[in-house]
Amino acid sequence: MSGDPxxxxxxxxxxxxxVFHPGGWVPxxxxxxxxxxxxxxxxxxAGGGTLACKLAEYxxxxxxxxxxxxxxxxxxxxxxxxxxxxxxxxxDRIVDGANPLQLGGNNSGKAVGGSTVHFAMVSLRFRPEWFxxxxxxxxxxxxxxxxxxxxxxxxxxxxxxxxxxxxxxxWGPPRPRYPYRAHPLNGAARALAKGCEALGINWTETxxxxxxxxxxxxxxxxxxxxxxSGCSTNAKQSALVTWIPRAIAAGAEIRDLAMVxxxxxxxxxxxxxxxxxxxxxxxFQRARNVVVAGYAIETPRLLLNSATAxxxxxxxxxxxxxxxxxxxxxxxxxxGRLEHEVRSYKGPPSLAIxxxxxxxxxxxxxFGGYSYMSQGPLPQLWANTLFSAxxxxxESLVEAMKDYNHVVGLRIVGEMxxxxxxxxxxxxxxxxxxxxxxxxxxxxxxxxxxxxxHSLKFMxxxxxxxxxDDIWIQDDDTCHLNGTARMGSDARTSVVDADCRSWDIPNLxxxxxxxxxxxxxxxxxxxxxAIACRTADRIRALARxxxxxxxxxxxxxxxxxxxxxxxx
Amino acid sequence: xxxxxxxDLLALAAIAASGVALVSLLSAASAPAxxxxxxxxxxxxxxxxxxxxxxxxxxxRAAGTLAASVLADSSVEHYRGSFKNKAMYTPLAxxxxxxxxxxxxxxxxxxFAHKARDATYLLAAATGMIGSGFHLYNVGKRVGGFSWQxxxxxxxxxAPMAILLSGLLGFCSERVREAARTRPRIFxxxxxxxxxxxAGAGLLGTTGExxxxxxxxxxxxxxxLLPVTLPPVGAALLLSAAAGGSGRTHRFTRxxxxxxxxxxxxxxxxxxxxxxxxxxGWRNWSQNILNGPPLPAPLSFTGLALAGLAALGLMRAHPxx
Ligand SMILES: Cc1cc2nc3c(=O)[nH]c(=O)nc-3n(C[C@H](O)[C@H](O)[C@H](O)COP(=O)(O)OP(=O)(O)OC[C@H]3O[C@@H](n4cnc5c(N)ncnc54)[C@H](O)[C@@H]3O)c2cc1C
Ligand code: SF4
Numbered sequence: 001m002s003g004d005p006x007x008x009x010x011x012x013x014x015x016x017x018x019v020f021h022p023g024g025w026v027p028x029x030x031x032x033x034x035x036x037x038x039x040x041x042x043x044x045x046a047g048g049g050t051l052a053c054k055l056a057e058y059x060x061x062x063x064x065x066x067x068x069x070x071x072x073x074x075x076x077x078x079x080x081x082x083x084x085x086x087x088x089x090x091x092d093r094i095v096d097g098a099n100p101l102q103l104g105g106n107n108s109g110k111a112v113g114g115s116t117v118h119f120a121m122v123s124l125r126f127r128p129e130w131f132x133x134x135x136x137x138x139x140x141x142x143x144x145x146x147x148x149x150x151x152x153x154x155x156x157x158x159x160x161x162x163x164x165x166x167x168x169x170x171w172g173p174p175r176p177r178y179p180y181r182a183h184p185l186n187g188a189a190r191a192l193a194k195g196c197e198a199l200g201i202n203w204t205e206t207x208x209x210x211x212x213x214x215x216x217x218x219x220x221x222x223x224x225x226x227x228x229s230g231c232s233t234n235a236k237q238s239a240l241v242t243w244i245p246r247a248i249a250a251g252a253e254i255r256d257l258a259m260v261x262x263x264x265x266x267x268x269x270x271x272x273x274x275x276x277x278x279x280x281x282x283x284f285q286r287a288r289n290v291v292v293a294g295y296a297i298e299t300p301r302l303l304l305n306s307a308t309a310x311x312x313x314x315x316x317x318x319x320x321x322x323x324x325x326x327x328x329x330x331x332x333x334x335x336g337r338l339e340h341e342v343r344s345y346k347g348p349p350s351l352a353i354x355x356x357x358x359x360x361x362x363x364x365x366x367f368g369g370y371s372y373m374s375q376g377p378l379p380q381l382w383a384n385t386l387f388s389a390x391x392x393x394x395e396s397l398v399e400a401m402k403d404y405n406h407v408v409g410l411r412i413v414g415e416m417x418x419x420x421x422x423x424x425x426x427x428x429x430x431x432x433x434x435x436x437x438x439x440x441x442x443x444x445x446x447x448x449x450x451x452x453x454h455s456l457k458f459m460x461x462x463x464x465x466x467x468x469d470d471i472w473i474q475d476d477d478t479c480h481l482n483g484t485a486r487m488g489s490d491a492r493t494s495v496v497d498a499d500c501r502s503w504d505i506p507n508l509x510x511x512x513x514x515x516x517x518x519x520x521x522x523x524x525x526x527x528x529x530a531i532a533c534r535t536a537d538r539i540r541a542l543a544r545x546x547x548x549x550x551x552x553x554x555x556x557x558x559x560x561x562x563x564x565x566x567x568x
Numbered sequence: 569x570x571x572x573x574x575x576d577l578l579a580l581a582a583i584a585a586s587g588v589a590l591v592s593l594l595s596a597a598s599a600p601a602x603x604x605x606x607x608x609x610x611x612x613x614x615x616x617x618x619x620x621x622x623x624x625x626x627x628x629r630a631a632g633t634l635a636a637s638v639l640a641d642s643s644v645e646h647y648r649g650s651f652k653n654k655a656m657y658t659p660l661a662x663x664x665x666x667x668x669x670x671x672x673x674x675x676x677x678x679x680f681a682h683k684a685r686d687a688t689y690l691l692a693a694a695t696g697m698i699g700s701g702f703h704l705y706n707v708g709k710r711v712g713g714f715s716w717q718x719x720x721x722x723x724x725x726x727a728p729m730a731i732l733l734s735g736l737l738g739f740c741s742e743r744v745r746e747a748a749r750t751r752p753r754i755f756x757x758x759x760x761x762x763x764x765x766x767a768g769a770g771l772l773g774t775t776g777e778x779x780x781x782x783x784x785x786x787x788x789x790x791x792x793l794l795p796v797t798l799p800p801v802g803a804a805l806l807l808s809a810a811a812g813g814s815g816r817t818h819r820f821t822r823x824x825x826x827x828x829x830x831x832x833x834x835x836x837x838x839x840x841x842x843x844x845x846x847x848x849g850w851r852n853w854s855q856n857i858l859n860g861p862p863l864p865a866p867l868s869f870t871g872l873a874l875a876g877l878a879a880l881g882l883m884r885a886h887p888x889x
Contacts, residue, residue, distance in 0.1 A: 162786075166716070166717075167716045179786060180786045180788070181716075181720060181783070181784045181785070181786055182716070182717060182720075184717070184720070184721040185711075185717060185721075190710075190711050193711045193712060194711050197711065197712075205717060212784075212785075212786070213784075213785040213786050213788045214788060214789075214842075214845035214846070215788060219845065219846055219847040220845075220846060220847075220859075222846070222847050222859070233847045235847075
């Protein structure tokens, strides 16, 4: 083991952990705080990690800071659910509203690599119509992006992560073949398939960001199901093992255990760097551009906490929309019992999926869509579910746990509509860094409730059709947070433009799940990464046209840059 | 080099060496006469007779290589399937018997077909046919039917074909052997050409199987393209030899068959490397041999290429065969 990643930084002195070799290191370039870098990126998850990689590869100088530790999955991760709660963002937050969100393991990460270090790897493209949902489908808000352009960026991300998916995907416009083949189905996935076939709808193997064949130094998946507790084989293609190593090789610097507390604004109205807490002291990194990529709660919190006399409502907030339109995705489930053993915990949790209700508009009494997937809870999570959702305790809980190997479940990822009243604001309490903590307010609207109702009824029928008995529903669960700094084509109704550049401050960018105007019924990380790839391309184009506050990147090759890394 | 990497290389070398040893064992067993005992060939031996026996032995060797591949492969795969169905023991028993029979045939210098060998080879062929039926049934009954998912991860449809081919080649070998005094023929067809055609078709079938499984592995290593590009060329050459007129020397085809023989052996080495690419590498061999690419599978190419060589040899000795 190489030290405690929570108490001592690992990325310093010109090197960073080599995630592929126990105890190994890779050389990493380091930048001086006093000299402005082209980009200081706050957060290294799906948005920040991807952007750091792309920008560094384009030749910009990049420092990416993350509040969390720099893990070495091969050594630091244990096949132990309790131990792995170390991956979640469990700092203090206040939740309220009619349907307060349960924050923690299901919706946040705090590590280099962000939430992707313990995400479930489901990698879906958005339905093209969702990018224009207001115009085409009559709800939500239009995105300022064109789906055809996104289709190309999706392809880029799928290739970069070597997504394992079906040979042909049953829904949506044609897409190139997934780079790796789908994984074998487990018992839970076969139950989903059986239910879909009985109800006459399509199903397919879930496109997943975990390897079905070796790749570079990463091993293929071993199907032991610890994905959402942190994959210790590196089969999971998290930002930590994909984008970050590339970023470092291209000359980016990653700073772990570096909590950014404030984005500094100059009298000119431009941002000039970030104040961050590392090694017990507050420090300042100068930067020509700042990108906030802290996820849908921490991003608005940082923008609001950075308020100045000039921007008293927080940065990028002239529209008043920072923190508003927070969207969770509904994550309700239906559970049942099969006579034969299912052992649903084997393998990635969601090996089969149907997007039927994302693409079918007939037969719905609600706007939006949902997909549903097979489930594979680990025992501790399952015991918690039985307790919290079914109220079992003591003898009855023990009895129910005896059936663990026979349980099957279907769970939706459902679209919730944007509402300004669902929001992140600042509470008066402060956290361990002395920063005001976020208050997260959430209530479902009628449409959300109708969608959930539809899905629970439909999934119950599907489980019955798969011969399950003892069927019950878990009706209060959410996942994936988005919104809070939405993109748009009008400065009055959005926080950033299509390039993720804030309308108010031209050298302040936001690049994470916060920029979604709507969430769709598909897991968001592929879209976040696709947007980050697009943003990087746009930034390069803007720099070339002289429309950016950054040095025009030199076109250096990766090899040249890595020699520089060695020298610096 | 780090110790695990060293161990991986050692294991790789060991597997490759055992493959080579197997083939050389089979070829050594066919060492020319001189030995005494019941298997000695009759004294007055005409060149044609020598050629047919030699070809027959070579075919026994090819059949044996295929049987060895099936024995190893089905042992691992059916163990992996926990021998859920008792019938899953059949290919192990039959391929072991076929291997023993082939070794017997490879060592036998007499120009007569052997009833027990004949029977075993026919049994092997029948097992292959029935096995294919079983595997097809297994794939078809899974949810999703004949989908990519099921042909990737259900019972391998092409696998039982290897024991069928082993049986066919063995059966051919007996026909060639007994044809010492006549022109070698199989079911009235010229033997050399028939065997060339069987080996060619077998190569195409095996390519299909390799193609499917390497597609499942997304051709993540460029070497995975070799067994889907080289063998079809070999198959075309063999089929053209089968269809062509007499008097040709087939030098290029023979050379290509040697390449395929080597490719099959190298394939075992590559698959051993593939096993090492799984979590834990060869240190975790008991799990990774089941997870990784099937070690013995590439030997099928070697077996078929050896059969091709035998057929070409026969055509040289008997231009009308
Ligand atoms: C259990 C679970 C399962 C999931 N499954 C899926 C799935 O299957 N498919 C899918 O598409 N999505 C899934 N998601 C969601 C997905 O992981 C997120 O949508 C995605 O990672 C969000 O990307 P992001 O860049 O917005 O934020 P993150 O990836 O969360 O990255 C944000 C990073 O910023 C850091 N940070 C925040 N504030 C600061 C600050 N002030 N200073 C320094 N650093 C800061 C955090 O430490 C964190 O590392 C899942 C999430 C969870 C938790
Ligand atoms: S099932 Fe696969 S992706 Fe999940 S933790 Fe295990 S190896 Fe990693």
